[in-house]
Amino acid sequence: MGTRECGHTSAMSSPTKGEAGPTGQWRTSRPIVDQEKCRAAKAGKLVCMQCWTYCPEAVIDKKIPIEIDLEYCKGCGICEEVCPADAITMVPETDCVKDEG
Numbered sequence: 001m002g003t004r005e006c007g008h009t010s011a012m013s014s015p016t017k018g019e020a021g022p023t024g025q026w027r028t029s030r031p032i033v034d035q036e037k038c039r040a041a042k043a044g045k046l047v048c049m050q051c052w053t054y055c056p057e058a059v060i061d062k063k064i065p066i067e068i069d070l071e072y073c074k075g076c077g078i079c080e081e082v083c084p085a086d087a088i089t090m091v092p093e094t095d096c097v098k099d100e101g
């Protein structure tokens with residue numbers, strides 16, 4: 001569909017939650033949020049939200065504190081890269097399985 005038919009004035013995409021489908025067993029690492037460092041959590045307001053803005057899977061909930069839906073997060077690490085407060089750390093799934101077990 002061209003841009004005229006869809007009503008957008010420019011080419012753009014609107015990501016929806018879980019474009020890559022459930023991550024199942026293939027994600028190799030997951031983002032862990034340190035709420036002590038998160039600017040939004042510290043301010044108690046919806047400030048910053050860089051992680052929410054740039055997550056390509058739209059799996060970060062814009063709320064205080066932010067929540068990441070690990071059923072659909074693909075572990076790309078973009079949220080970790082863009083977080084200005086170093087509040088997000090990508091942790092290997094193998095370490096998480098150990099912790100959960």
Ligand code: SF4
Pocket residue numbers: 033037038039040041047048049050051052066082083084085086087088
């Ligand atoms: S980008 Fe980092 S500091 Fe900003 S809301 Fe997300 S986790 Fe918090």
Ligand code: SF4
Pocket residue numbers: 030031054055056057058059060068072073074075076077078079080
């Ligand atoms: S690693 Fe971060 S940016 Fe990537 S899909 Fe998961 S929550 Fe989104």
